[in-house]
Amino acid sequence: xxxxxxxxxxxxxPGGSLTLSCETSGFDFGRYAMAWVREVPGKGLEWTAYxxxxxxxxxxxxxxxxxxxxxxxxxxxxxxxMNRLEPDATAVYYCAKLPGxxxxxxxxxxxxxRLYDAWGxxxxxxxxx
Numbered sequence: 001x002x003x004x005x006x007x008x009x010x011x012x013x014p015g016g017s018l019t020l021s022c023e024t025s026g027f028d029f030g031r032y033a034m035a036w037v038r039e040v041p042g043k044g045l046e047w048t049a050y051x052x053x054x055x056x057x058x059x060x061x062x063x064x065x066x067x068x069x070x071x072x073x074x075x076x077x078x079x080x081x082m083n084r085l086e087p088d089a090t091a092v093y094y095c096a097k098l099p100g101x102x103x104x105x106x107x108x109x110x111x112x113x114r115l116y117d118a119w120g121x122x123x124x125x126x127x128x129x
Contacts, residue, residue, distance in 0.1 A: 017085060049069035
């Protein structure tokens with residue numbers, strides 16, 4: 001059974017940083033691309049960061065220069081480190097698995113639900129003073 005479990009969310013002051021973690025199980029982690037997808041209240045789902053099985057990475061414009069996706073294959077885990085956070089980063093962040101090693105990864109709204117075949121429960125990140 002495929003499982004993705006996020007952790008590391010919470011309340012962060014503006015300008016602060018945090019690292020989201022996603023521990024996976026139930027599939028061969030090294031063979032699949034992974035991503036972070038966030039849901040901003042009132043805006044729906046939006047792709048945030050991507051990591052292919054071969055290590056190719058990409059980040060949405062709103063997270064570039066202040067966030068980076070990475071993985072640790074020894075722990076079957078993927079991470080999203082974000083710094084210099086601002087209130088507009090407030091969202092629920094989901095870890096998601098692509099049904100392949102690479103491919104289209106950018107998405108918005110319900111297209112994200114169709115594109116990624118496994119999701120974590122989500123980690124709330126709130127940036128506020």
